[in-house]
Amino acid sequence: MHHRTEDGPVVEPVVVERAEQPYVAFRGRVRTDGFAALADRLPELFGWLAARGTEPLGGPFFRYNLIAPDGEFEVEAGVPVALAPKPEGDVRAGVLPAGKYATVTHFGHPDQLFAVASALYAWGRAQGLPWDMTEAADGEHWVCRLETYRTDPRVQPDPAKWETELAFRLLG
Template identity: 55%
Template sequence: MPQIIEIPERYYVGIRATITMATFNVVADRLGEIFAWLAERGAAPDGGPFFRFLVIDMEGDLLVEAGVPVAAPVAGEGDVYAGVIPAGRYVTETHFGHPDQLIGVVGAVRGWAKEQGLAFDMTTEADGEHWGSRLEIYKTHPEEQPDMNKWEIEIQFRLA
């Protein structure tokens, strides 16, 4: 069952790309590059990698960030930039299983929020849904657990 939690702002470094659902790997495959970039600068990750969805049109383009949280601000460089995930009240749910199953989890969370009378930090524009903060956080390290059916993924959607 989803929960509502208060989350402070969080620093991260990331790479942004416009993709489609069929080309999601274009941004996902760059996570290793971000980890290497941090290691070269002596900065440690402060949690699992995530995808931040900024604009979503499931039938068209998505504007997505692949990111890695850091404990303190790190200056960006090149394709890697520094960002801040905004503080606020978030609806959160943990999924255990393959990432391909997240569409159903997201639908259930959105349905639950609607039943509760909650509004997300999201507007609908001509090019899709624009989100203030919508995250998929990957808690399972793929080298430690290569079976994607056993992964732990937390979704976090900021409330309006």
Template identity: 40%
Template sequence: MITEPKLENRHEQHYVAIRTYTTMQELDTAIQQLRGEVFAWLGKRGVAPAGAPFLRNLVIDMEALLEIEVGIPVASASSTDGRVTAGVLPAGQYASLVYAGWDRGIEANAALLDWGVQKGLMWDAWETEKGRAFGARLMSFLTDPNEEPDQAKWETEVAIRLADHQPW
């Protein structure tokens, strides 16, 4: 299942995360490990999550390295340490969709990007020497794997921020 894409305005969202570089082949392992570390960090400080954990794609080069953050939304992030850092997802208009099945992430991302091209949307993105960078490109993990062990039923939202100035 992949839902129909939609556009929505979002407010800024504070979060804490761990940033790393990984390959596509190591991505699943990195997500699981870092999500556990961030949840443990929050637990030690008595901070409650304010939303679903996510993967933020900062720079994408599918053939080489991905620069990512694995984060968790919080009400506010006043103090962090060296490994866990605070950030803010920018406010703005986002295109998003939801898909089911852990292994359908590439397909769902492609569907959203293709839909954006068909609609003439401009992403908050730019080319760098390390790959395509994004102002805010997220995969939010809506299903808790501790509550639903069947990966085919896991739901994930893909959301990409649009550039502030659209051609229309």
């Protein structure tokens, strides 16, 4: 099922069931132009895990907890693990919840992810799928909205060739 926003990308979402997933992360409040500050800390997180003998179980992700109307986000920059070491300093440990997720894989530059996320959101609404999200005065509070980077930039330095998966948790 293709879905295209008025002038946006074509997305072919799939609804999948996911098991819970432990992770470690840094949390921050950022604006779109401030994401690099959080993303740039991911190597530090990988190093922190390596120092504790813990292997990542996949690519790093951004978990959007709050999307505020003023363009600010509360986001976690995280790495999935089998078992999280004890948190230290500003490293947090958490668990991505099990459940049904609407997912879509984007091949291309991360600059296009906002349009892909908007198309996934519109697709879910068009399908009558209820997002696991609460709208409040300070914005959208998501139980689990993920952007997972499947491409290692050390292996493929060209962002136009990156693979990114978006996964938004559904109610029920």
